[in-house]
Amino acid sequence: MTLDHDPQEPMDDVDEQLLADLARLYAAVDPVPEGLALRSLFTATLAGLESEVLELVDAPAALATVRGEAPVEARTITFTSESATIMITLSPDDGGVRVDGWVAPAGELQVELRSPGEVRRTTTDHDGRFVLTRTGRGPASLVVRRPDGTAVSSPVIEI
Amino acid sequence: MTERADDRPSAPPAGESLGDRAALALLEYREGRSQRLADLVHEATPLLWHTARSQGVPRDLADDVVQSTWAALVRHVDTIDEPKAVLSWLLVTTRRASWDVVRRYRAQTRLTTELPDDATDTSRAIVSPHPGPEELALRTDRDRALWAAVGELSERCRILLRLVAQADRPDYRAISEAVGMPVGSIGATRGRCLAKLRTVLERETPGEVGS
Numbered sequence: 167m168t169l170d171h172d173p174q175e176p177m178d179d180v181d182e183q184l185l186a187d188l189a190r191l192y193a194a195v196d197p198v199p200e201g202l203a204l205r206s207l208f209t210a211t212l213a214g215l216e217s218e219v220l221e222l223v224d225a226p227a228a229l230a231t232v233r234g235e236a237p238v239e240a241r242t243i244t245f246t247s248e249s250a251t252i253m254i255t256l257s258p259d260d261g262g263v264r265v266d267g268w269v270a271p272a273g274e275l276q277v278e279l280r281s282p283g284e285v286r287r288t289t290t291d292h293d294g295r296f297v298l299t300r301t302g303r304g305p306a307s308l309v310v311r312r313p314d315g316t317a318v319s320s321p322v323i324e325i
Numbered sequence: 326m327t328e329r330a331d332d333r334p335s336a337p338p339a340g341e342s343l344g345d346r347a348a349l350a351l352l353e354y355r356e357g358r359s360q361r362l363a364d365l366v367h368e369a370t371p372l373l374w375h376t377a378r379s380q381g382v383p384r385d386l387a388d389d390v391v392q393s394t395w396a397a398l399v400r401h402v403d404t405i406d407e408p409k410a411v412l413s414w415l416l417v418t419t420r421r422a423s424w425d426v427v428r429r430y431r432a433q434t435r436l437t438t439e440l441p442d443d444a445t446d447t448s449r450a451i452v453s454p455h456p457g458p459e460e461l462a463l464r465t466d467r468d469r470a471l472w473a474a475v476g477e478l479s480e481r482c483r484i485l486l487r488l489v490a491q492a493d494r495p496d497y498r499a500i501s502e503a504v505g506m507p508v509g510s511i512g513a514t515r516g517r518c519l520a521k522l523r524t525v526l527e528r529e530t531p532g533e534v535g536s
Binding site: 168169170171172173174175176177178180181184185186187188189191192193194196198199202203205206207209210211212213214 | 359362363366367370371374375378384388391392393394395396397398399400402463467468471472475486487489490491494513514515516517519520521522523524526527528
């Protein structure tokens with residue numbers, strides 16, 4: 167077809183308005199999923215930690231999703247590598263989840279429970295124990311930082 | 326993107342375009358300041374989403390593609406030579422990951438294609454058709470007319486306009502290159518895709534497009 171408008175002309179206000187309208191229509195037709203930027207930030211942050219990623223030990227159920235109002239059963243998950251072991255027990259806690267954890271070897275360790283849009287922090291006691299109460303459900307990764315600056319992290323699990 | 330004590334609260338956008346802000350975010354991230362990169366993730370995620378979706382990636386898989394593109398940027402933060410090219414890098418990475426996903430998805434679902442010869446892009450047409458206006462509950466006559474006019478464009482023009490609509494004018498060149506359109510498809514001039522869209526729209530709805 168012949169064009170009534172010259173492709174070589176500068177863009178004008180009508181062109182700008184058309185693009186703005188297109189952005190609006192595509193946002194309505196195919197909206198960006200809720201929370202995608204936060205999930206992306208979460209994934210990118212974990213990728214940038216340069217931490218040693220622990221392996222999940224013998225707990226296939228840990229990767230199963232726990233969503234909505236499904237009751238959270240108490241369960242224990244162990245992560246390990248050559249340099250560290252983390253064991254956590256998850257239990258229902260007032261609509262959220264209580265995380266009782268233990269890190270070996272023990273030391274003055276900083277613990278982070280990372281989830282999209284939130285980081286919960288605590289420290290271990292001398293025996294390597296820590297507790298996080300009423301955490302939200304959903305995907306999360308546990309990061310343990312040592313005084314020497316090194317860190318280990320768990321794979322992403324559903325809490 | 327570790328949080329650090331010296332991270333400032335969300336900074337206002339710096340630079341004139343998304344491409345400028347992406348370059349600055351990369352430079353600051355390399356120096357240990359991650360706030361601008363976090364801002365960039367929020368700002369550019371819609372563009373990456375529409376990039377993946379325009380390649381025919383199903384919604385749930387497009388979610389993964391966008392997340393892994395951002396993770397890949399952080400992993401490759403030291404290997405991107407030219408900070409100005411970060412936006413292009415993001416777009417090309419998203420597009421390649423999208424192709425991989427679509428190929429696997431098609432193999433998995435064993436889609437067979439039997440479309441007319443003039444459909445040049447059958448695989449994508451099946452996964453991602455241009456929905457008709459009746460399916461969209463578009464509210465106004467103008468929106469319906471615009472959507473119908475978009476449907477008259479070639480697939481490549483649709484993709485280009487969909488993506489540049491998410492960005493700033495200085496970014497159009499990077500976007501058109503990243504989606505494989507020749508320079509001059511849009512940018513300083515309106516380019517052929519916008520010219521065609523206006524032409525179709527005015528013929529369908531005389532006197533309503535503007536000016």
